[in-house]
Amino acid sequence: MVSKLGVDIEVTGLTKYLGEKVLYENFDLKIARGKITCIFGPNGCGKSTLLNMMAGLLTPDAGQMRFGTEVRSSGRTKTIQKKGQKSSTNNSRNESPVKIGYVFQNYRDALFPWLRAAENIEYPLLSAGLSRLQRKARVETLIHQFDVGFDLSRYPYELSGGQQQLVSIMRALSTQPNILFLDEPFSALDYEATLAIRDKLQEVFTATGVTIVMISHDLEEAVYLADHILLLTKRPTRLAERVVFEAQRPRTLKTLSEPAFVSTKAHSLEVFRREAS
């Protein structure tokens, strides 16, 4: 079951312009299934844009993406967009059994404040057509999985930042997605909440085997969580290096002082310094 849930991603020939500037040109990327992949790179290299294109929130100017066995997003030429082509893209998107979860950096803007925390978590299931009982059962499972100790019948704005981001993660996982995208999920949180949530994320990952793709602005955090660290260059963005870190899970605070961790982090920092300047 562990290996079934997560799927791999392959991006080929991805091209994206920002106005006149080239952000990505003929960019290729592979993301292994059932692994945690962290993306790290200099400011403005388009990490979020890459994530949004993979999640289908942004349309690339060219290129192809494959999720597991299916092609989900095909590129379009910048000027001409045929009607037929567009609808066929939409069709393949709708029929797709590959499910995506997405956690935004700014939980305050991403959660629905008019719904209670539990209703937020249920919302993706509601639009997927699940019955009330099924939804309740799924939320119960998630509460158990994440060992939630606060009241989910409260509204998001009544919760702390860490609790809100936890609710966001639970919402993203409620449909049991094959891939979970996280865009700097800890950058708006205090250190205590970050430690707690990233360990819960690791636990849930170990239990489910979902493919996780996360953007991080903190190299220590990236190496701590990741199996693969993708180091990107500055614009036009290329993949500088794929660093593999295979320490055992669950990783703990002890991992942070192990020689393998220290050397991986040092090496990544060196690559980053070289490519960012």
Add this chain to the structure above:
Amino acid sequence: MQYPRQQTTEQPIQEKSYLSNFSTKLSPFLVANTGTLVFLFIWWLVTALGIIQAVLLPTPIATFSSLWAGITSGDLLLDFWLTLYRTLYAFVIASILGIPLGLLLGANEKLYKSFEFLIDFFRSTPATAMFPLFLVVFGIGDFSKVAVAAFAGALVVFFNVAYGVMNTRKTRIMAAKVMGVPKWRVFVDVIFFETLPQTFIGLRTAVSLTLVVIIVAEMFVGSTNGMGQRIIDAQQVFDMPGMYASIIATGVMGYGLNQFFLLTENKFIHWKGQ
């Protein structure tokens, strides 16, 4: 030596705590109403000293007894009700027209842009300038007054709703999209709720505006009843206490409507400002 000292220290403390107890009970009322009480006192003082002639400014007592007489005899209540009825009638029409149009144009930025000049033009045109036109179209009856007020209110509702839709937080829409929620559901489940706070601002502004237009229409556009007519009738016969009483009653209506909307707003849009 010690005994008297104890007494002197204890007594003021007792007195103080009694006083502070009294003032904590009274202070919220005082904080909220001192301004009003001072205003009423100055009003009374000015009339009692004869600084302003009674023809221009009657005493508070004469005014409030006139108000009381109007209420007990029922004729002020009838006018009050008629004005309230017209205002709410106009407001309902304004909402029925303004909300769907605002949602529609707010969601289609190109469509909104193409109407932008027209919208700004009519928003800047005083609604009262439209009276003659509406009189021609709807006749001299009650409905032409309601129609002008509804027109003015609908523009305000429309503008606020459209503005609200255009300024929805993109992250929440993206969050719903990435869940695979169909477009119409994003609109109903996310954009509509995102727009609610701004919609309520529009509704609150619109109800105040429709009241203004209705009062003016009642004064000058061939009316035989309503608070506007009542105020101007009292002025014509120099019934100053009656005029002031009617002005106060109209103020109560405006204040009440505004408070009602604020309370509804705070109850339904609990997430506002969070």
